[in-house]
Amino acid sequence: MTRLHLSWGELHFQVCRAAFGTGLPWGLAEDTAHTAAWLARYGIDPAPQLARLLGNIADGSSATALRLMQRDDISTLHADDQRPLSALVAGPSAADWWDILADRPAAQLKILRGDAPGWVAATIAQRHEIADPNAVRQIVDSPTGDLLISDRFWTTTATDGHEMPEVVTVAADDWRVVRDFFRRSLVPSTDASRHAGAGAGLVDRD
Amino acid sequence: MNSQTGKVARPDIALRPADEVMRLDRMGASFPTRLSFMRSLLRRMHSENWRFARTLVDLDAQGFGTVVLTAHTPKRAYSLVVFSHDLPPEMRTDRVIAEAWDATFSLFDGIPTAADIARLAANTPKQEAGRFTPSELALGRANRSLRLFAHVTERLAAGKQPDAATVADVGYLMRTTAVYGSGKFGCGDRAMIADRAELRGAFQVEMLAVYLFRWFTIDLIEHLARRQGAAKATRLSGPLRRYLGVGNATGLGMAPFLGRHPQLVHAWVTARETALARVRALPVATTETIAAFRMHLQRARQHAREWQVDDPLQTRRIARLSDDLADLEAEVARHGLRGDRPWDALWQHGMKHHDTEAQELLLSLLLEPHGALVDDLAETMHVTEKLTLDAAMPLTTLRALIDRSHGWAQALPLDGPQADARFWYYSEDKLEPRLGHRHAEPGGMLEMPLAFARDLRALCRDIDLAITRGSATGITATFLMTHPQHRHTVRRVQSLAGLDYAEVRDNLVAEGVRPIDLLRFKLAFFGASKFDPKSDLWTRITLFQGAPQPDELADADPDGWTFAVRPANGA
Numbered sequence: 027m028t029r030l031h032l033s034w035g036e037l038h039f040q041v042c043r044a045a046f047g048t049g050l051p052w053g054l055a056e057d058t059a060h061t062a063a064w065l066a067r068y069g070i071d072p073a074p075q076l077a078r079l080l081g082n083i084a085d086g087s088s089a090t091a092l093r094l095m096q097r098d099d100i101s102t103l104h105a106d107d108q109r110p111l112s113a114l115v116a117g118p119s120a121a122d123w124w125d126i127l128a129d130r131p132a133a134q135l136k137i138l139r140g141d142a143p144g145w146v147a148a149t150i151a152q153r154h155e156i157a158d159p160n161a162v163r164q165i166v167d168s169p170t171g172d173l174l175i176s177d178r179f180w181t182t183t184a185t186d187g188h189e190m191p192e193v194v195t196v197a198a199d200d201w202r203v204v205r206d207f208f209r210r211s212l213v214p215s216t217d218a219s220r221h222a223g224a225g226a227g228l229v230d231r232d
Numbered sequence: 233m234n235s236q237t238g239k240v241a242r243p244d245i246a247l248r249p250a251d252e253v254m255r256l257d258r259m260g261a262s263f264p265t266r267l268s269f270m271r272s273l274l275r276r277m278h279s280e281n282w283r284f285a286r287t288l289v290d291l292d293a294q295g296f297g298t299v300v301l302t303a304h305t306p307k308r309a310y311s312l313v314v315f316s317h318d319l320p321p322e323m324r325t326d327r328v329i330a331e332a333w334d335a336t337f338s339l340f341d342g343i344p345t346a347a348d349i350a351r352l353a354a355n356t357p358k359q360e361a362g363r364f365t366p367s368e369l370a371l372g373r374a375n376r377s378l379r380l381f382a383h384v385t386e387r388l389a390a391g392k393q394p395d396a397a398t399v400a401d402v403g404y405l406m407r408t409t410a411v412y413g414s415g416k417f418g419c420g421d422r423a424m425i426a427d428r429a430e431l432r433g434a435f436q437v438e439m440l441a442v443y444l445f446r447w448f449t450i451d452l453i454e455h456l457a458r459r460q461g462a463a464k465a466t467r468l469s470g471p472l473r474r475y476l477g478v479g480n481a482t483g484l485g486m487a488p489f490l491g492r493h494p495q496l497v498h499a500w501v502t503a504r505e506t507a508l509a510r511v512r513a514l515p516v517a518t519t520e521t522i523a524a525f526r527m528h529l530q531r532a533r534q535h536a537r538e539w540q541v542d543d544p545l546q547t548r549r550i551a552r553l554s555d556d557l558a559d560l561e562a563e564v565a566r567h568g569l570r571g572d573r574p575w576d577a578l579w580q581h582g583m584k585h586h587d588t589e590a591q592e593l594l595l596s597l598l599l600e601p602h603g604a605l606v607d608d609l610a611e612t613m614h615v616t617e618k619l620t621l622d623a624a625m626p627l628t629t630l631r632a633l634i635d636r637s638h639g640w641a642q643a644l645p646l647d648g649p650q651a652d653a654r655f656w657y658y659s660e661d662k663l664e665p666r667l668g669h670r671h672a673e674p675g676g677m678l679e680m681p682l683a684f685a686r687d688l689r690a691l692c693r694d695i696d697l698a699i700t701r702g703s704a705t706g707i708t709a710t711f712l713m714t715h716p717q718h719r720h721t722v723r724r725v726q727s728l729a730g731l732d733y734a735e736v737r738d739n740l741v742a743e744g745v746r747p748i749d750l751l752r753f754k755l756a757f758f759g760a761s762k763f764d765p766k767s768d769l770w771t772r773i774t775l776f777q778g779a780p781q782p783d784e785l786a787d788a789d790p791d792g793w794t795f796a797v798r799p800a801n802g803a
Binding site for chain 2: 052
């Protein structure tokens, strides 16, 4: 498998805009980039999941509207319809809600029929600065399913002092898919915008 | 107060309000100060006694080839690897969409091996189409000034110095059209070098690359003069070597940066405003600081006289600036900077009688004699940035926070098609940032998130509706589940509360918005001078004009070059 090396800046810039290019609002697009960076930091290539998740939104196979149900100590996030719930939408909402539940020892957060439980868990971990990639790694390849988060979910010792790799390594084929979504965030050039949209002349004699 | 420096940790003169400082018309009148990034870099180079070396010079008779220039800091080395090319005139453009340049360069972390140089030779000339590694910290390109390059070469080859007026008319031999840093195209990320003292400050990597490139331009032209004039050729005189800066063409790419880095912008402006407040709070002016101020004022007057541009609006502003500076000099002569808080009195005079350009220049002039009082603030101009979301915040609290911290945005006129007439976007043409007309061009849905005031108004409307309808739990988390379109704005509001200088307090998508104001604001923090607007969308500037060259830095005053004035003919 061919692999590519990216800078962290490239990862963030392109993932954020790829998510925006699929139609996600800016705020969720930013969270998508943060999660991708968290996975990469711990040596998990975000590109394969990302390519799939962006595709799920683009082709409408995953739902982007969600609902919250609360009963006793259990909170449940689920899709607004019968489709699997997009992790790119569920992740940030789950991380938000975990903010509120985290100091309640008996609290549980369920995310039902998500299209990538590992991505949701990574989003929570990133947001709460939980350095526990093993908990995420165990489920990162689960394509769909439910996710139950409690204070017991995070099982391993925090890997304090973990050094950020110098570069991000991604699978080239999957990254190509992400780049295709990234290009959707760019505005097609016209003669008018090419000549007047950026000011400077096309040839200069200074 | 510290008796040695007169330093007031928390001056009892309030910082200027953000409603005044962060408006586009004032931002567009900014001037460099001694806290600007070029100035900080020169001070550090001087105080740490950096050494500079021509590690490799391999140029042919036409000046094409490879040059490596190295800066040795006390702990590390950084090398500018420059490739000098043959560029047909019809391919010469300042635009991002250019495909070829007179020179391309990379700032290398260390001293490159032959293999590194070979790798860069295959990539640096391609610029955005090349691939780079964490060893490269910056990437840039530049074109020769057709107006000046040939003139200087011919004169030096003939054993004569170039005409000072012609040199002053341009101010640079070459002009960069982009300098990329921090992770672009595979280059090293800022996070990887942020713990290095010499690169911790904002844009120090880019400034170092440009400073070394300026050295290259002088070497290149002297090389060409020697090849053409042989024994008859002479070198550029010391004053002209110092006077020549590096040109730069800056377009819309600067504006999104300001939107993406609000915490950094707040730090920059807070440092500058704190410096101003410290000087204004001084109880007396010493003989030395008065003399230094007068010297800088006279130099600034000459600098303004030599500041020639084609833009009619800027020409009028420069003319008014010259009048205001004359009045300022008269005011100093009248009152002699005596009495209680003389600097504040002078500041008040400027605020009462002068135009915005002169007021902002006065700020710069007031800081010049007071390095011991303000230079420590340069160390506060970098931050670790993070925008966070407080999901537990009750909606009523969020709404009150908006009213308290962002009332300015709600007060802007936002109704009607003119209020959102423009949109900022990345073009598919090499990602060139552009500004479109929303109601006449496609692509508005793909705009960059720079319409903060408009987005805030939409957020307030939906919060008010949610509160009225008694939202389930009435907190931010549940609100954002049903209103994900506001997530970006909520995070910004919550993270930037209390950071008064973080946001530009104007509508950046209104008809008539002048991006040039944003560019000048940022470029002034770089330390740029001679702003030469070419339209509302882009400007030319000069960097490092007047600064000591590397071979004279050790014995030079690292702060003695602000408001460079043209050397006399024959100097």
